[in-house]
Amino acid sequence: PLVSGKVLFEKANEYNFAIGAFNFNNMEFLKAILDAAEEEQAPVFIQTTESAIKYAGIEYLAGMVHAVKDKYSIPFALHLDHGKHVETILLAIRHGYTSVMIDYSDKSYEENLKVTKYVVSICAALGISVEAELGKLVSVEDEVVSREEVLVDPEQAKEFVDRTGIDALAPAIGTAHGAFKFKGEPKLDFERLKKVKELTGIALVLHGASGVYEEYVEKINKYGGDIKGAKGVPDEELKKAVELGINKVNTDTDLRLAFISKLRELMALEKKVIDPRKFLKPAMEEVKNIVKKRIRLYGSQGKA
Numbered sequence: 001p002l003v004s005g006k007v008l009f010e011k012a013n014e015y016n017f018a019i020g021a022f023n024f025n026n027m028e029f030l031k032a033i034l035d036a037a038e039e040e041q042a043p044v045f046i047q048t049t050e051s052a053i054k055y056a057g058i059e060y061l062a063g064m065v066h067a068v069k070d071k072y073s074i075p076f077a078l079h080l081d082h083g084k085h086v087e088t089i090l091l092a093i094r095h096g097y098t099s100v101m102i103d104y105s106d107k108s109y110e111e112n113l114k115v116t117k118y119v120v121s122i123c124a125a126l127g128i129s130v131e132a133e134l135g136k137l138v139s140v141e142d143e144v145v146s147r148e149e150v151l152v153d154p155e156q157a158k159e160f161v162d163r164t165g166i167d168a169l170a171p172a173i174g175t176a177h178g179a180f181k182f183k184g185e186p187k188l189d190f191e192r193l194k195k196v197k198e199l200t201g202i203a204l205v206l207h208g209a210s211g212v213y214e215e216y217v218e219k220i221n222k223y224g225g226d227i228k229g230a231k232g233v234p235d236e237e238l239k240k241a242v243e244l245g246i247n248k249v250n251t252d253t254d255l256r257l258a259f260i261s262k263l264r265e266l267m268a269l270e271k272k273v274i275d276p277r278k279f280l281k282p283a284m285e286e287v288k289n290i291v292k293k294r295i296r297l298y299g300s301q302g303k304a
C-alpha cells in the first residue's frame with residue numbers, strides 16, 4: 001500500500017539499511033519498479049522530478065499510482081524529487097504525494113533554512129515526510145572546485161536538522177547526477193558522511209548514486225549510442241555508504257541505461273516491427289531486472 005515516507009525513513013534508519021528511490025515519468029517505469037519491489041518484498045520510494053511532472057502531467061503520474069496502490073502488498077511512498085518551488089510541493093500534496101524533497105541547496109544557507117522550515121510546518125501537520133539537501137551535487141575533481149566549497153559541512157548539517165525538523169537529509173559527499181559522475185577515480189567523502197550521521201542521527205539520502213554499469217554503456221554504444229566515458233558509483237562504494245548511514249538511494253540513470261540499451265538493440269535488429277509493445281515490454285523487463293539488483297545491493301529485499 002501507499003504509505004508516508006516517514007515510516008520508511010524511520011525503519012531504514014533504525015535497522016541500518018537503505019531503501020531504493022526510483023524515478024519514473026511513465027507507466028512502463030512505474031510498473032517495472034513496483035513489480036520488482038513486490039517480487040523482492042522490499043519497501044520503495046517511487047519518485048518524480050518537476051521535469052517528470054512537466055513531461056507527463058501530475059494527474060497521470062499521481063493518478064496511475066493511486067489507481068494501483070492496493071495491488072501491491074509492499075509499503076511504498078510517492079515522493080517529489082528535487083522540489084525546487086514551494087508551489088510544486090503544494091501541488092504534490094494536493095495530488096496525494098506522501099513525501100517531498102524541498103531542494104534549496106543552490107540558494108543561500110539562510111534561504112534554504114527558511115523555506116525548508118516552512119515546508120516542514122505544512123508537511124508535519126499532514127504526516128508527509130520532508131527531505132532537504134545541503135552542499136552541491138558536483139563531482140569533486142580537485143582542480144575544479146574545492147571540496148570545502150561544495151560538500152556538506154557536518155556541523156552546519158547538525159544545526160540545519162535541529163532548526164528545520166526534517167525527516168531526511170541529502171548531504172553532498174562527492175556524487176553527481178547522470179552518467180558522467182567522475183572523470184578520474186570515483187571518490188566519495190566517507191569521513192564527512194560518517195560525521196554527518198554521528199551529529200544528526202537522522203535518515204540520510206544519497207543522490208547521484210547510480211552504478212552506470214559497463215554492460216549497459218557498451219550495449220548502448222554498440223547499437224548506435226555514444227556515451228563513452230560514462231562512469232558511476234561502484235557497488236563496493238555504495239555498500240560502504242549504506243553501512244555509514246545512507247537510508248535512501250536515489251536511482252534514475254541506471255533505469256534509463258537499462259531501458260535504452262534494450263530499446264536501441266531491438267530498434268537495430270528487429271527491422272519489421274512497428275508495434276511499440278514489442279520493444280517496450282522487453283525494455284520494461286530490463287528496468288525490472290536492474291531495480292531488483294539495486295534493491296538487493298541496498299539491503300532492502302525482504303524488509304517490506
Ligand SMILES: O=C(COP(=O)(O)O)NO
Pocket residue numbers: 023081082176177178179206207208209210211250251252253254
Ligand atoms: O539523484 C538522483 C538520481 O541520480 P542518478 O543520476 O545517479 O541516478 N535523483 O534525484
Ligand SMILES: [Ca+2]
Pocket residue numbers: 103105106133136137
Ligand atoms: Ca540540489
Ligand code: NA
Pocket residue numbers: 080081082101131250
Ligand atoms: Na529526493
Ligand SMILES: [Zn+2]
Pocket residue numbers: 082177207208250
Ligand atoms: Zn538527485
